Amino acid sequence: MxxxxxxxxxxxxxxxxxxxxxxxxxxxxMPGSPLIFLAGEDVGFMTEQQRxxxxxxxxxxxxxxxxxxxxxRNLVTGNLGFSYQQGRPIASIIADRLPxxxxxxxxxxxxxxxxxxxxxxxxxxxxxxxxxxxxxxxxMFFDSVPSFWLGMVFIxxxxxxxxxxxxxxxxxxxxxxxxxxxxVDMARHLVLPLTTLTLITIPGMFLIMRYSMLTVLGxxxxxxxxxxxxxxxxxxxxxxxxxxxxxxxxxxxxxxxFIVSGATVIETVFSYPGVGRLLFEAVLARDYPVLQATFFxxxxxxxxxxxxxxxxxxxxxxxVRHV
Amino acid sequence: xxxxxxxxxxxxxxxxxxxxxxxxxxAAVRMAITRDEGYLNPYTYQTGYPGWNLMTLVYDPLFxxxxxxxxxxxLVREVRVSQDGRTWTLTLHPNLRWHDGRPLTSEDxxxxxxxxxxxxxxxxxxxxxxLDGVDAPSPxxxxxxLKQPDAGFRLRTLADVPILPKHIWESVTTxxxxxxxxxTVGSGPYRVEEVRDNQFYRLVxxxxxxxxxxxxxxxxxxxxxxxxxSFTALQAGQIDTTVxxxxxxxxxxxxxxxxxxxxxxxxxxxTILQFNDEHPLLKDVRLRQAIANAINTNLMVRLLLxxxxxxxxxxxxxxxxxxxxxxxxxxxxxxxxxxxxNEAGYTDRNGDGIREAPNGTPxxxxxxxxxxxxxxIRGAELIRTWLKDVGIGTTVRVQEDAAIIDxxxxxxxxxxxxxFDMAVFGWSAPVMSRPTALVDLFNSDCRVxxxxxxxxxxxxxDRLGSQLLTTVEIARxxxxxxxxxxxxxxxxxxxxxxxxxxxxxxxxxxxxxWAFQKxxxxxxxLSFVDRPK
Numbered sequence: 032m033x034x035x036x037x038x039x040x041x042x043x044x045x046x047x048x049x050x051x052x053x054x055x056x057x058x059x060x061m062p063g064s065p066l067i068f069l070a071g072e073d074v075g076f077m078t079e080q081q082r083x084x085x086x087x088x089x090x091x092x093x094x095x096x097x098x099x100x101x102x103x104r105n106l107v108t109g110n111l112g113f114s115y116q117q118g119r120p121i122a123s124i125i126a127d128r129l130p131x132x133x134x135x136x137x138x139x140x141x142x143x144x145x146x147x148x149x150x151x152x153x154x155x156x157x158x159x160x161x162x163x164x165x166x167x168x169x170x171m172f173f174d175s176v177p178s179f180w181l182g183m184v185f186i187x188x189x190x191x192x193x194x195x196x197x198x199x200x201x202x203x204x205x206x207x208x209x210x211x212x213x214x215v216d217m218a219r220h221l222v223l224p225l226t227t228l229t230l231i232t233i234p235g236m237f238l239i240m241r242y243s244m245l246t247v248l249g250x251x252x253x254x255x256x257x258x259x260x261x262x263x264x265x266x267x268x269x270x271x272x273x274x275x276x277x278x279x280x281x282x283x284x285x286x287x288x289f290i291v292s293g294a295t296v297i298e299t300v301f302s303y304p305g306v307g308r309l310l311f312e313a314v315l316a317r318d319y320p321v322l323q324a325t326f327f328x329x330x331x332x333x334x335x336x337x338x339x340x341x342x343x344x345x346x347x348x349x350x351v352r353h354v
Numbered sequence: 355x356x357x358x359x360x361x362x363x364x365x366x367x368x369x370x371x372x373x374x375x376x377x378x379x380x381a382a383v384r385m386a387i388t389r390d391e392g393y394l395n396p397y398t399y400q401t402g403y404p405g406w407n408l409m410t411l412v413y414d415p416l417f418x419x420x421x422x423x424x425x426x427x428x429l430v431r432e433v434r435v436s437q438d439g440r441t442w443t444l445t446l447h448p449n450l451r452w453h454d455g456r457p458l459t460s461e462d463x464x465x466x467x468x469x470x471x472x473x474x475x476x477x478x479x480x481x482x483x484x485l486d487g488v489d490a491p492s493p494x495x496x497x498x499x500l501k502q503p504d505a506g507f508r509l510r511t512l513a514d515v516p517i518l519p520k521h522i523w524e525s526v527t528t529x530x531x532x533x534x535x536x537x538t539v540g541s542g543p544y545r546v547e548e549v550r551d552n553q554f555y556r557l558v559x560x561x562x563x564x565x566x567x568x569x570x571x572x573x574x575x576x577x578x579x580x581x582x583x584s585f586t587a588l589q590a591g592q593i594d595t596t597v598x599x600x601x602x603x604x605x606x607x608x609x610x611x612x613x614x615x616x617x618x619x620x621x622x623x624x625t626i627l628q629f630n631d632e633h634p635l636l637k638d639v640r641l642r643q644a645i646a647n648a649i650n651t652n653l654m655v656r657l658l659l660x661x662x663x664x665x666x667x668x669x670x671x672x673x674x675x676x677x678x679x680x681x682x683x684x685x686x687x688x689x690x691x692x693x694x695x696n697e698a699g700y701t702d703r704n705g706d707g708i709r710e711a712p713n714g715t716p717x718x719x720x721x722x723x724x725x726x727x728x729x730x731i732r733g734a735e736l737i738r739t740w741l742k743d744v745g746i747g748t749t750v751r752v753q754e755d756a757a758i759i760d761x762x763x764x765x766x767x768x769x770x771x772x773x774f775d776m777a778v779f780g781w782s783a784p785v786m787s788r789p790t791a792l793v794d795l796f797n798s799d800c801r802v803x804x805x806x807x808x809x810x811x812x813x814x815x816d817r818l819g820s821q822l823l824t825t826v827e828i829a830r831x832x833x834x835x836x837x838x839x840x841x842x843x844x845x846x847x848x849x850x851x852x853x854x855x856x857x858x859x860x861x862x863x864x865x866x867x868w869a870f871q872k873x874x875x876x877x878x879x880l881s882f883v884d885r886p887k
Contacts, residue, residue: 063756066766070476073402074766075805076794077476078483082767084474088529117390118398118533127551186583191590198587204384204554205574302578304552312389317756 039341043334050334054326055102058319059095065317068116089115102323111327112320116313121324124309131201132293132305135221139228140290144283146229147236152272154237155244166237174234182227182300189223196223199302224301228294239282243275250274277348281340288336292329379559380865382572385877386584386596387555389577394546394555396516397475397532402782404597406477406514407877408575411557413516413540416444416463416496417508418879422676422872423787425513428886429458429541439503439826440486442512446494447886450564452519453539460490465520467498473532481511503824505831506790517541543568543883552577565886570865573882588614588859595860595868597877602660608859615866620664620674621856622783622873625730627737627849628762630774631808635711636719639845640698646684646849647691648744649737655852657736658729662857666850669839670795672786674872679836682843691744702745709745718747719775722761725754730778733851737778748776763807769800772809778851781805783874789831792838793819796847810847 067074069085077085086092090101105112111121154166173181190198197203201220208216247253248271256270293307306325313321344351391405392398394412399405410418417425427433432445450458467488470478484507486499500507519539526535538546543563548556555575559568576593578584584596585604589611600608600616609616627649629636636642646668655663664673668684671677695701700709700717709717723734731752738748759766761774785791785805797803797819798811815838822834856875860868869880 061756062760064760064765067756067759068400070766073476073480075763075768076480077474077766078480078801079767079769081474081476081479082765085476085529088474113530113534116400117392118530118535124551183582186586191586194590198590198592199578199583200553200576202553204550204576205382205548205556205572299579300583302576302580302583304550308552308579315755 039338043338047330047334050330051103051106051327052099054323054330055099058314058317058322061314061317063317065089065091065115065319068316068318089113106327111324114313114318114321116316116318116321121321124321125306125324125328128293128304128306128309129291131303132298132307133290135224135228135298135303135305136290136294138221139225139232139294140283140286142225143229143232144236144279147233148240148276148279150233151237151240152244152267152275155241155248155275156267158245158248163241167241170234170237173230174238176231178227178231178294178296179300181230182224182297185223185227186300196220201304220303224294224297224303227300228297236279236282240275240279243278244271247271247275280343280347284336284340284343285333287339288333289329291332292325379567380570382574383570383595383865384574384576384593386578386587386593386598387575388579388584388598390552391555393536393538393549394557395535395538395540396478396518397473397535402477402784403874404877407874407879408555410516410542410879411544411573411882412538412542412546413518414542415513415516417513418885419509419513419787419871420885421869421878421880423509423874424676425508426885428513429517430512435826439824440500442498442500442507444496444498444512446496447564448494450541451562452541453545453560454519456519456521457493458517458519458541459493460496461493462517462520463496464488464490465524466515466518469518469523470515473527474529475532478515481515503826505823505825506788507826510788510790543879544573547572563883565883568882569867570882585859588861591861594864595858595876597875599854599875600857600859602658602662602857605660605662605857613861613863614859615862616857616859617868617870617876618662618855618857619870620672620873621854622672622675622786623780623856624666624670624672624786624853625733625778625780625851626666626670627851628777628779629808629846629848630772630776631810631847632772633775635715635717636775638698640694641700641717642846642849644691644694644698644700644744645741645746646846647686647694648688648740648746649849649851650686650688650740651684651851652686654733654736658732659852659854663852663854666852667839668843668846668850669836670792670842670848670850671835671839672853672873675786677789677791677832677835679839682836682839684843684849688740688744695744695746700745707742707745708747716747717745719749721748721750722758722774722777723750723752724758724778725752729854730780734778767800768804768806768809772807779807779848786873789828789835790819790823792835792842793823796838796842808847810845812841812845812847814841 069089070077083092090098114121114124117124150166154163157163186198190196197220201217203216253266253270256266291306293305295307295311298305298308309321310325387404391400391408394409396409396413399409414429416429418428420426429446429450430444431447434443446460452458467482467485471482484501484504486501489497491497522537522539526532543560544557545560546555547558554577557573559571561567578587581598584598587593588596605616608614629642631637651665655661655665667673667682669679669682695709699712702709721734721737723730734750738750741748758777762772762777762779764770794803794805796806796810796815798816818834818838822831825831825834856873858875868876869878870876871878
């Protein structure tokens with residue numbers, strides 16, 4: 032057991048170091064430079080010397096290996112650095128964005144998974160019925176619909192058309208609300224992006240659950256349970272579903288790690304101030320420190336989710352228990 | 355029953371009274387912007403448009419561009435220029451105050467330009483290059499001493515650089531600190547009241563503004579990234595206007611929309627076919643002329659912009675600009691394109707449909723264009739088709755901004771050369787308004803022609819350009835500029851395709867007294883305050 036834990040520990044440490052290095056290298060391998068975002072559109076009117084001063088102020092005149100060493104040192108000391116584009120400490124930018132993303136993507140994942148699982152179980156149970164065939168069709172449709180399009184349709188119908196919900200943002204700008212009214216306002220802004228996200232999360236979970244359920248239902252222990260005279264309901268929930276949940280749990284745990292990366296497309300369509308948009312804008316701006324920091328947090332979170340899954344798995348699947 | 359009748363009467367009276375209050379303040383106007391603009395102070399705002407325009411609602415330059423882009427005195431009451439054009443003595447308005455109540459004096463002006471020279475900023479610092487010094491002999495008097503007379507001094511320096519409060523910025527001494535500085539105490543008609551990262555800004559009117567209280571009490575600037583969503587929000591009344599120019603296919607629909615007004619005018623943004631003028635084949639004028647003749651810019655404007663654009667002038671300058679060389683235009687003709695190519699000895703010798711140069715090199719080029727700009731992508735496709743018709747091969751390559759800059763304008767330094775053939779490119783509106791635009795764009799010295807991304811060289815243009823740079827008299831500036839445009843029209847270092855119109859829509863019920871700055875639109879200080887008397 033100790034050897035197992037130690038082995039895993041080393042493995043994760045290596046993965047982390049590798050990912051951290053990649054986070055440093057990849058943004059710098061893109062063509063283009065952050066200069067226009069450091070300097071603004073009039074960068075062309077600056078002298079070479081002035082441009083040099085600017086690069087120096089942000090440490091970009093240093094050789095790459097020095098930048099790498101500084102980057103590692105900052106990571107170890109927990110310093111995420113300053114954004115080129117916004118001139119703000121990245122920790123505070125991410126602290127601003129993360130709650131929105133956690134609420135949006137976290138809720139979307141949980142609701143999407145619950146609905147997907149229930150629906151998949153039901154479809155598998157009624158295999159080849161109109162419900163099953165229809166469900167697969169609907170799921171395939173939502174699985175292939177681009178999320179920005181779905182978001183746009185929702186905006187057109189429910190926000191611009193029926194005016195039930197606001198079109199953009201996470202709160203009403205400048206309304207100065209607080210307490211309950213603020214919460215209600217936030218909830219109203221959350222409905223459409225959350226629905227969009229949930230709708231594109233469900234199909235994947237549905238398809239996995241349905242397939243897994245079908246496989247399990249073909250197993251001998253299900254037949255045994257039935258022949259023992261166990262009621263249909265018990266067969267479905269106690270014998271089949273619990274076992275069929277394993278692949279869903281794996282996919283779910285993987286996604287949990289990625290919650291912090293946000294939902295770039297949906298956040299853009301709805302002007303939602305999450306981490307996904309931050310990431311996207313940082314790519315466009317070649318904002319290396321923001322890219323590094325965000326990727327770092329995603330890396331850590333994915334690894335943490337994996338560790339958690341590793342620890343949890345023996346509990347939900349006794350077959351992988353180690354001695 | 356009585357109560358209801360009384361309510362109705364009050365309501366009717368209200369309706370009658372409201373229009374009579376024409377000069378009253380509007381409560382709040384919501385104007386969508388496209389991205390974060392830092393803290394909206396001079397070292398953190400981001401974009402040339404609308405960032406600069408919004409920042410100058412909070413800070414004041416000494417002059418300000420009016421509706422025709424002519425710089426008018428703003429913080430300044432009186433201007434005296436010496437005979438040689440090198441000494442400018444300005445008298446400030448009395449009673450100028452910072453938002454924190456301290457007086458704004460000539461010391462602040464002097465400080466601002468010295469600060470800009472010391473703490474690098476891409477827009478302010480270059481304006482200090484020609485300054486010999488700034489003096490503050492009395493609290494209301496500022497004297498600028500120039501090394502050379504400067505054609506652009508009024509517009510590019512005085513009407514551009516916002517004055518900083520010395521007592522606040524003197525402790526911020528490095529570039530990094532300035533770019534992280536959150537203070538927004540300015541002198542302008544608005545104070546920054548609330549900044550929500552990636553959500554919105556809230557500006558509140560400064561009732562003590564020296565030119566009179568602003569006409570809108572509160573400006574809310576929500577950030578909406580997606581263009582379609584921002585127009586949908588405008589249509590649904592969730593915002594009152596947007597800084598974006600309306601896309602051509604929406605114009606007719608918005609013009610019919612009740613409660614929405616559409617204003618339209620010349621746009622000074624350019625869309626150009628940029629040649630690499632150093633390219634072994636493209637450095638031949640005849641080839642560039644042939645390419646330009648093969649492209650039907652009239653049809654392009656009709657197809658891509660539904661007519662909401664002005665066809666490009668070959669001298670770069672927009673026909674609505676005061677610097678335009680009257681009568682200059684480009685008449686494309688496919689027959690002339692073919693004739694030019696044949697004359698120059700570009701013929702298709704191997705029968706593959708692509709002509710070859712006399713030395714055997716095929717006329718095959720790469721055409722770069724910006725991802726995320728459907729009009730330019732379709733424009734590039736049209737160019738490809740039309741060039742194919744006359745035997746010139748092009749491959750359209752759609753790339754994102756930074757990747758294109760990397761090839762067309764490496765490190766934003768034209769001294770570093772270029773690695774491209776042709777690109778559908780464009781310059782923002784302020785480039786057009788500068789009296790020295792043609793020098794910036796086409797001077798062969800890469801330290802003078804700082805945006806000469808094609809590497810164009812012509813001694814005659816250089817000679818006229820150095821004259822233009824030091825000419826202060828506007829009539830003479832126009833003459834020189836016109837002469838330069840006629841040379842450029844023959845040489846075609848770039849082929850100007852079109853200038854999309856500036857089309858802006860707003861809900862007139864929320865606010866209806868917008869000013870329209872030629873070539874730029876409604877995001878100007880003049881939309882909210884009267885010019886100082």
